[in-house]
Amino acid sequence: MSIRKPLKIALTKGRIEKTAVDMFNSIGIDCTEIENKGRKLIFHNDEFNIDFVLVKAPDVLTYVEHGVVDIGIVGKDTLMEFDKNFYELLDLKFGKCKFSLAGPKGKNFYEGYNRKKIATKYPNVARSYFKKMGFDIEIIKIEGSVEMAPMLGLSDAIVDIVETGTTLRENGLEVYNDICSISTRLIVNMASLKMKKNEIEDIVDRLKEEVDRREQIKKLKEAEN
């Protein structure tokens, strides 16, 4: 057991968890314990003296900003929604999806003079998108299954994450406009980057190599098809 304090890494629970764990395993930092986690929340890797914690996306930012966690693995969607202080060091190029404006199929969102209602889990992203467009809207914050809002008549449209497009399709909705692309990012606490420079840079370099390796494989597979 090392007497040095463990480096702390927060992974986002859910959608991107599996690939994040897989990436750390691929660079030789064993995370298999997380795959069979039960209700455990902190996982120690003795070889590298790292503590992994599993938390919800916005909490990754909070823990990293406060410096109780050194590194966070989290989606760009969350980084865009919450205004926090950290360094974004690496695009891990998985968990790829996009922010889109979507609504009932066949409707022209832009017609009419009424102030449009937008349901979303991402009020800041939606507000800033429509501000740039010079479009006055009302935001309605929804915590999940946002697609329901226009279906029940709560809103005219939604601003949400679209990955495969299945949820929209299966609920009679379609994309009106794409807003921007999203992928998983590696963020670092500002003080940690100075205090634990070598440890952090070592992990970032290894992950960068792994990202490049995976991109190469993807390109080769695409070329084969």
Ligand code: PRP
């Ligand atoms: C996200 C998003 C959409 C869905 C899009 O929801 O809010 O509902 O995924 O994915 P698709 O384009 O592949 O269908 P998530 O599963 O994270 O759960 P939530 O609706 O409870 O937020």
